[in-house]
Amino acid sequence: MTETYDPDANAIAERINGILKQEFIGENINLEINIMKELIKNSVKIYNDIRPYYSCQMKTLKVMHRRNSIKIKTY
Numbered sequence: 023m024t025e026t027y028d029p030d031a032n033a034i035a036e037r038i039n040g041i042l043k044q045e046f047i048g049e050n051i052n053l054e055i056n057i058m059k060e061l062i063k064n065s066v067k068i069y070n071d072i073r074p075y076y077s078c079q080m081k082t083l084k085v086m087h088r089r090n091s092i093k094i095k096t097y
Contacts, residue, residue, distance in 0.1 A: 041069070
């Protein structure tokens with residue numbers, strides 16, 4: 023993800039790694055590589071397709087990315 027050496031890409035990669043560690047993998051860092059790959063694959067599916075987000079009007083990321091227009095929230 024950070025092959026371009028872009029600081030923004032690095033920030034996104036760090037955010038994704040943090041979410042995977044904190045919310046999905048937890049303390050299971052000593053698993054076999056094939057189990058870890060499956061865990062990450064399932065985590066990404068949950069994150070994009072199942073988990074609703076408050077900032078997205080409680081919709082999933084998959085639904086939000088399909089929309090033609092998005093109402094910008096102001097706080």
